[in-house]
Amino acid sequence: MFSELFLPVLMVIFMLVVGGYAVAVLDRLVASALGTPQAGGIWLAPMARGAWLLTQHANATEAPDWRAWRLAPALYLALAASGLAVVPWSASLVATDLITSVVLWGSVEALATVVIFLHGWSANSLLALIGGYRYVALGLSYILISMFVLIGVALPAESLQFTQVVASQEGLWNVIRQPLGLPLFLIVGLGMTFWGPLNLADSTDLAGGTASEISGPPRLVWDMARAAMLVAFSGVAATAFLGGWLGPWLPGPLWMSLKMLAVLSVLLLLGRLLPRLAPERCVTLMWVVLLPLSFIDLVWAGAVALWE
Amino acid sequence: MTLTTLLLLAAALIGIGIYGALSQQSFVMLMMGLELILNGVMLAAVAFWAFSGAGAPEGQLLTIIVMAVMAIEMAMGFALVVAVFRGKQADMTESLTGLKH
């Protein structure tokens, strides 16, 4: 009973906490590397920020949808947790090994759009509402690209299970076998965690967008959920494209965390280097440029899977 | 979790869907009722697939086709609402007598 139930829960909670902290520290490292000096110790700053948010009072708007407003950050955190639960750390060490874990990750992405819109809507304030609605345009567009790319990954594995997907990359990692896959999937990752160029939900021109009316503990949970979703996404990207736990010499989980850190730093770097896209151009880009590219990636993956 | 309990649940969902579709004044809420009916139909289809269909693949395909019907019905329904709303800002089922003008 223990290993069946409590081990997965402990694993996911451990990944959430350590992953969230790693994202905060890595973000500050990338910022100071790119020239924004960071005050105080980079390792201590996330703790100090969390403590400050816990002591700050939570804000309220005039007539919010209270339950949905408090539920949305927690739901986003729960989605990140279910994403992390599906990531395999080694052939046997995986929190929940569903037969259709690839489809479950697709539904986590779709439900993330629902939760972010709910967070923007339930504050009943203008800037949050615009942020929520703008994000849904992006949120509904990146789902298709993500699914084409993930189906391309599932082709050689002949199954929708992440452990099988990793097993199918025994000979060659998908990042080399399907070259278009990882770049497209990184764009989906930026969209899903509204980070950097695709940050239409909590952008600076909306004074914080969906999060412009929250402060104190709700904002702490929202930031932690965003960091956790970044970790979950980098886990899935490492599993689908970088061969998960496969790798010479080092043990499986160590390889997995190295690959996740690599994907995380690429995402954080992209987030700092690229300006925010205009929403209209973003939707057109997704549908007219990236979708055909994911078609090509799928056909490429099919051809390679057939001739192997 | 026997076949009858599943069918009772599906019947309950279909009942609520019928109530919703008939009682709501707004076109969009009426479509919510239809969605709930199709939800019950899908549950019944899977229940039959699992208990008395010996896992026949056609059962799953039927469920996917019902989902396709739900998606298409919803898309066309909202497109009609947009077209009608652009004509005359009406959303109540009573006032939508004619589609022509």
Add this chain to the structure above:
Amino acid sequence: MELFALLVILIVVLGAGLLVQWLPMRHQPRPSWSQRVPFLGGGTPDSHAWSRYHVRYYSMTLLLIAFEMEMMFMYPWAVVFVETGMKAMMEMGMFLAILSVGIVYAWREGVFKWQ
């Protein structure tokens, strides 16, 4: 059994998210009305933000629901692709071609622009 573990994980993390918000706020006073005015750089809104919001991409969303169905068909196809070989590739190629005709038509009609 994995499903049960997944549900437990969801419930535990959801509870943790709500608890972290609720515990510190238990003894915080309800903010005053002057603090609850939405932030507009010192300005005030005339009405509630909740309104019949004029979404500008509504035809894109409708197009998406129809296109989303393709996803439903493609996952099982991916599982049996290697077994069935070239036949599967041809069938899915036809399926994708049919639906991409719809997208090219929508693009020509300017559906992806802000209506």
Add this chain to the structure above:
Amino acid sequence: MAVNRLHKLASRGSVPVFPVLGKQGDGVLRHLALSPQIELVDSPRYASVLLVAGEIPADRFEPLRRVHDQLPYPFTTLWFRSEPWPHLERVARIDDLDDLPGALVTVHRELMEGRRDSAHRLLPDKPPNPWEGEGDFGQGGEGMMGGVPYGRPMAMNMADDIRDGLTLDSLTFRLGPFFFALPPGMAAEITLQGDLVQTWKTQLAPYPQPLDKVFFDARERPVPIAEVELARARHHLHRLFHALHLAGLENVSLRTLRLAHGLSTSSTLDGLRRALSRSGFFRLTAGGGALGPEQARMIGGPAARAAGMDDDLRSEDAGYRRLGFSPVYQAEGDTHARWRQLLDEIDQSLHLARLAERDKIHTERAGSVETPRGPWSERRPADASALFDELLPGLEWGDALATVASLDVAALADQPVGARPSGESRAVGGGTGSDV
């Protein structure tokens, strides 16, 4: 015991400051952006210290009270070179720019460790309209769309949508003088339908912006061209800093600010220009807002040159002619063209400054000078914020704010930078005037 350990930990982080800009306040903003321990935030909800930078005119006191009350507990205020309100107790007032960051850190630390108690709300604790117990079910509203449910009326549809004929609810609100994306001090009444601007009425014009002293001297007597061109380049870089923050490029905007801070004839723009063009700043970000010919003539200066008009007072000046100056201009006149124009002008100014410094050339023609805001012959360039009223309707929210950030509409102040407004008694303390 655990609580004050939390407070002690909280006091060690960076100081979240929400800056409210008064006259000559944006210089303070740029100075603080460079100090690492201060974190300038976009919304009062994210701050624990409200910094009032520069003197706030009386017609903006009401919005300032609103913003003051929107900070969550525990918070406090700090007044820089402006008179704090009498009824705020134990409020710090700073006049010297150099010890402002230090003062902010100490105020924040005191606040976190409880040595300084939080400021109190100024406005009464009353809903915008009384609603408890009124209306059909006591929520202050009647019927479907009537009454003031929970204190505010419901949004009604005022006018047809200007683009796709669906008449849905439009949201009217006033975007205040302290919204960081607008030029300091500007307030406007905006009507949106969805995120598309239907109408834009500028209500409070932005504060007149002070220019470098060298432009004032250039009107009386010949001044070295190198100094004029460096001041022009610094002004453009400061505007680029605000726009890049709005576009989400934090690091590049701080790099622009550092470049402006230590600007000399030897500094170049190439690294920055490559970073911007490679990141797609000129193609994929929010754009739009193309100026018509008469609008361009009305505003003048770089914005007009971005719209294809090549009039520049410098081309009539013999000194510039000797340096081989010819005005650079774009064609489209929209937001991206204005940014390309700005970068070209900075490049040109640095090039002219290098040549002029080598040959010690001075301006010849006194009486009129081409300021970064526009030509200044007999009258100072006036405020052009009325331009937004016709330019912005029809733009999406992001495009509208990008257009506002790209257009320099504020009028020129009668005093150069750093000179205290006549009303102030004490002259500015240590700090050199020019670096504000």
Add this chain to the structure above:
Amino acid sequence: MESMNHGLGVDIAFLLLAALAVVTGWRVFRTDSMVRASFFLLVSFIAVGVIMILLAAEYLGVAMFFMMAVEMTVMALFMVMFMMNPAGLNPMNMVHQERIAIGAGVAGFLVLGAMALLAAFPDQPVPAGLEPVRSLGNEMLGDSMLIFESAGLVLLTTMIGVVVLSSHRGRYGAAAEGSMPPGLEPGSDPAGKPEEDEEGEHHHHHHHH
């Protein structure tokens, strides 16, 4: 899939999920805020999806999640766009012919319930070793390939129909401008033009079509 052998945990889970589905289904029509209504429906769909997973139809259950998440988001957008008082700030009663609706609902439930209780359905449970996704895939590409391709065609017609109906500004300019119904005989003035349009070509936005 041991979940099929009717363990106690599975039965409890089923009862909880059934209650959740019915209650949220009921709340859909009882709540005032449209966004809450659509997301209650989403919760009801998710509950049905989890029940499907319990029934060993793994793929269908999880596919329900992402399919319904997208549809309910779009449903929420449109309900807020077209419904008066979308956020339910003024509690409203948008119901008509209440009695008939309740009667029809209860009647429907009774009829189907009776059928469920009385009819004898063949008892052929799913074979243990069946892989649902693989059997669905083979079925789709093999015997019922025709259904699969015709579904694609129907989806194409839906996409074109949706774009024609909903987008205002097509390639040839706005839909409303200048679009006049054709005359009965070629070249005659448009048939069925309402009288009030006679007073000149003044193009009025509202009642032009």
